[in-house]
Amino acid sequence: MNENIKYLFLPRSTAVIGASSDPNKIGYKILSNIKDGNYEGNVYPVNPKGGEILGYSVFKDINEIKEEVDLATICVPAEIVLPVVKSCAQKKVKFLSIITSGFGEIGKVKEEEELVKIARGSGMRILGPNIFGVYSAKGKLNATFGPKNIKEGNVAFITQSGALGIALMGKTQTEGIGLSAMVSEGNKADLGESDLLEYFLYDEKTKVIFLYLESLKNGELFLRIAQKLTKQKPIIVLKAGVSKRGTLAAASHTGSLAGDDKIFDAAMKQAGIIRANNVNQAITWIKFLSEAPLPKGKNTLIITNGGGAGVLTTDYCEKYNLKLRDDFDNLKKIYGDVVPYFGSTKNPIDLTGQATYIEYGKALKRAIEDKDTHSIICLGCETAVFDTKNLRTTILENYNVVRDKKPIVFSFVGGKKTEEDLLSLRFLNIPIFGESEEAVSCLGILYKHYYNIQKKTSLSQKLNLDLEGVKKIITEVKNQKRNFLLPYESEEIMKIIGVSLPQKALAKNKKEAVLLAKKIGFPVVLKVVSPQIIHKTEAGGVILDIKNEKETEASFEKIITNCQKYNSKAKIEGVEVNEMIKDGLEVIVGAKKDKNFGKILMFGLGGIYVEVFKDVSFRICPISEEEAFEMVKEIKAYPLFVGVRGEKPKDVDSLKETILKIQALIDSIPEISEIEINPLVVFDKGTKALDIRILLADYSKQS
Ligand code: COA
Numbered sequence: 001m002n003e004n005i006k007y008l009f010l011p012r013s014t015a016v017i018g019a020s021s022d023p024n025k026i027g028y029k030i031l032s033n034i035k036d037g038n039y040e041g042n043v044y045p046v047n048p049k050g051g052e053i054l055g056y057s058v059f060k061d062i063n064e065i066k067e068e069v070d071l072a073t074i075c076v077p078a079e080i081v082l083p084v085v086k087s088c089a090q091k092k093v094k095f096l097s098i099i100t101s102g103f104g105e106i107g108k109v110k111e112e113e114e115l116v117k118i119a120r121g122s123g124m125r126i127l128g129p130n131i132f133g134v135y136s137a138k139g140k141l142n143a144t145f146g147p148k149n150i151k152e153g154n155v156a157f158i159t160q161s162g163a164l165g166i167a168l169m170g171k172t173q174t175e176g177i178g179l180s181a182m183v184s185e186g187n188k189a190d191l192g193e194s195d196l197l198e199y200f201l202y203d204e205k206t207k208v209i210f211l212y213l214e215s216l217k218n219g220e221l222f223l224r225i226a227q228k229l230t231k232q233k234p235i236i237v238l239k240a241g242v243s244k245r246g247t248l249a250a251a252s253h254t255g256s257l258a259g260d261d262k263i264f265d266a267a268m269k270q271a272g273i274i275r276a277n278n279v280n281q282a283i284t285w286i287k288f289l290s291e292a293p294l295p296k297g298k299n300t301l302i303i304t305n306g307g308g309a310g311v312l313t314t315d316y317c318e319k320y321n322l323k324l325r326d327d328f329d330n331l332k333k334i335y336g337d338v339v340p341y342f343g344s345t346k347n348p349i350d351l352t353g354q355a356t357y358i359e360y361g362k363a364l365k366r367a368i369e370d371k372d373t374h375s376i377i378c379l380g381c382e383t384a385v386f387d388t389k390n391l392r393t394t395i396l397e398n399y400n401v402v403r404d405k406k407p408i409v410f411s412f413v414g415g416k417k418t419e420e421d422l423l424s425l426r427f428l429n430i431p432i433f434g435e436s437e438e439a440v441s442c443l444g445i446l447y448k449h450y451y452n453i454q455k456k457t458s459l460s461q462k463l464n465l466d467l468e469g470v471k472k473i474i475t476e477v478k479n480q481k482r483n484f485l486l487p488y489e490s491e492e493i494m495k496i497i498g499v500s501l502p503q504k505a506l507a508k509n510k511k512e513a514v515l516l517a518k519k520i521g522f523p524v525v526l527k528v529v530s531p532q533i534i535h536k537t538e539a540g541g542v543i544l545d546i547k548n549e550k551e552t553e554a555s556f557e558k559i560i561t562n563c564q565k566y567n568s569k570a571k572i573e574g575v576e577v578n579e580m581i582k583d584g585l586e587v588i589v590g591a592k593k594d595k596n597f598g599k600i601l602m603f604g605l606g607g608i609y610v611e612v613f614k615d616v617s618f619r620i621c622p623i624s625e626e627e628a629f630e631m632v633k634e635i636k637a638y639p640l641f642v643g644v645r646g647e648k649p650k651d652v653d654s655l656k657e658t659i660l661k662i663q664a665l666i667d668s669i670p671e672i673s674e675i676e677i678n679p680l681v682v683f684d685k686g687t688k689a690l691d692i693r694i695l696l697a698d699y700s701k702q703s
Pocket of ligand 1: 074131132
């Protein structure tokens with residue numbers, strides 16, 4: 001860990017620059033929060049007026065302070081921030097938390113950069129500007145102008161939006177969520193989420209991390225750190241700027257552009273980060289994750305008194321990838337005497353509508369004691385025999401036994417009695433919900449984390465390709481001040497890296513055409529070759545599916561006649577004889593450089609379908625062979641590769657290899673900004689690249 005980051009959360013001394021005796025000002029509120037939070041280090045208010053505020057002696061300038069200052073919170077107006085930052089640099093303060101608004105978020109990017117430049121010169125780091133500050137439970141520090149008396153706990157919040165952050169701080173209080181830290185990032189002029197996450201990797205107080213993001217500061221670094229972190233602690237992310245309009249709002253709000261959501265989503269999955277769709281969902285999941293123990297295995301058991309509720313919940317279990325315990329013989333042995341003959345022990349354990357708190361109590365006790373049941377969903381629908389008061393006690397007693405041993409969630413549907421006696425248990429921090437999907441989703445998220453921890457990190461695949469020939473082609477293209485490769489250049493590159501192409505050759509006359517067609521094998525395709533004829537089909541310069549020698553001769557002649565008619569001045573160099581490609585599956589394989597995440601890979605259903613279905617998967621480089629396979633499996637059309645309706649399965653190994661070769665290409669040749677093979681045809685044996693596009697970063701513009 002960057003040793004220094006701890007001084008942001010555990011400062012030994014803290015200054016408030018712009019501290020005020022006016023209780024309505026932010027400079028007063030922050031000082032008062034620090035005081036009331038029982039911060040144990042030295043506190044130094046700074047204000048040119050001097051005097052005393054809240055019992056602390058006020059310094060007229062930060063450089064009057066004799067001791068070291070680890071953290072200085074700046075809350076003076078924007079126009080005074082620069083000289084204040086300069087004095088802090090002189091003082092060699094370790095961290096600045098700049099509350100002040102009026103920088104990058106309103107277009108004053110240069111002013112913001114200037115602050116960072118000064119800070120860097122003295123080794124100082126900046127949080128913000130445009131933030132509400134830092135709260136750290138371990139540091140007993142509430143250097144924010146948010147609420148006082150924050151409940152201490154194990155959830156760390158990092159938020160890009162200040163106002164939403166303060167609101168969430170309030171919400172955590174009403175929901176009974178305890179915080180280990182809360183950091184407002186604001187404009188992220190210097191410190192970003194990656195720097196902050198690193199601290200939580202080692203902070204033993206933090207069990208769960210919640211991120212509210214509008215954009216990512218350094219996607220590549222973020223992923224590296226997040227991948228390590230999620231192996232130990234779950235990260236929930238809520239990302240704004242998903243819609244086109246939202247992206248614009250986010251961009252103007254933070255002064256930085258939000259990335260493409262599909263890529264962001266893929267990156268989060270790859271890093272094992274869980275994405276919430278809204279604030280409520282995020283809060284629900286965080287609360288559950290902060291209290292639930294990790295399961296010791298995959299088996300989930302449903303206990304219910306209603307068949308319908310059980311079936312509905314079974315559907316949700318499938319949606320959230322929960323595995324229901326299914327060794328029915330054992331289930332019968334365990335629950336047989338609790339369930340009436342018209343009930344079921346086939347998970348859901350259906351205690352039936354006549355179940356009282358006594359049957360619930362027995363079933364719960366057995367599920368808790370059963371070592372092959374690893375998590376429990378306890379459901380109920382209010383019935384006439386439902387004694388909610390006694391059931392409340394049963395739930396409480398059983399929850400207290402199991403709370404740190406086995407994950408359990410409850411869901412009850414009913415009227416006033418259910419609401420008052422059962423659902424109100426949520427105020428005692430029992431995971432009980434009116435909607436069973438909410439209960440199942442909590443368990444689903446916990447299992448996502450569980451599986452992520454189990455998942456072996458596969459090493460990325462470095463292919464040893466000899467790319468000298470590719471470099472020569474790229475140098476030649478750059479010399480010609482082009483940023484795109486001509487088809488023959490791209491094809492040459494494919495040959496070098498070992499991606500197969502359809503066979504083709506140029507025929508100058510019809511005799512040559514026949515010889516070539518025989519060599520390639522029928523059926524073939526003939527295409528005119530003329531620099532003046534770009535739209536070959538429109539000119540009548542392409543004929544498909546030519547089956548024999550006679551057809552070849554006739555087609556050759558027809559193409560020449562058509563093209564001469566189309567453009568009498570066109571210089572016709574000959575006719576290309578091409579292998580006719582059929583029976584394969586058209587896919588797209590691409591790679592491009594992304595401003596946020598570095599190099600990314602794309603795979604999907606290709607040809608014309610890519611536009612229509614957008615059935616694609618993304619990964620951030622580098623990926624392993626297993627991940628290349630996951631990319632292929634992730635698209636909806638994957639069953640087509642396995643072989644449907646008697647078709648032979650497609651050569652997925654060859655496809656994976658092509659994806660890895662494209663990765664090697666974009667990784668090793670810095671000039672390449674984009675590669676796309678569309679379509680790449682996948683056969684039952686091998687693949688062939690039909691159309692290849694390679695773009696370079698725009699050298700013509702740079703020179
Ligand atoms: N060093 C220290 N203190 C200084 C100073 C200096 N060089 N120059 C002025 N001050 C003092 C002022 O005298 C004042 O103290 P006083 O009340 O004793 O007079 C104090 O600093 C604050 O200055 P003031 O001009 O009163 O500003 P303010 O408190 O009205 O506003 C900000 C300051 C930072 C709060 C405001 O500019 C701002 O940015 N607000 C938005 C904050 C925000 O929303 N952030 C994002 C959260 S999500």
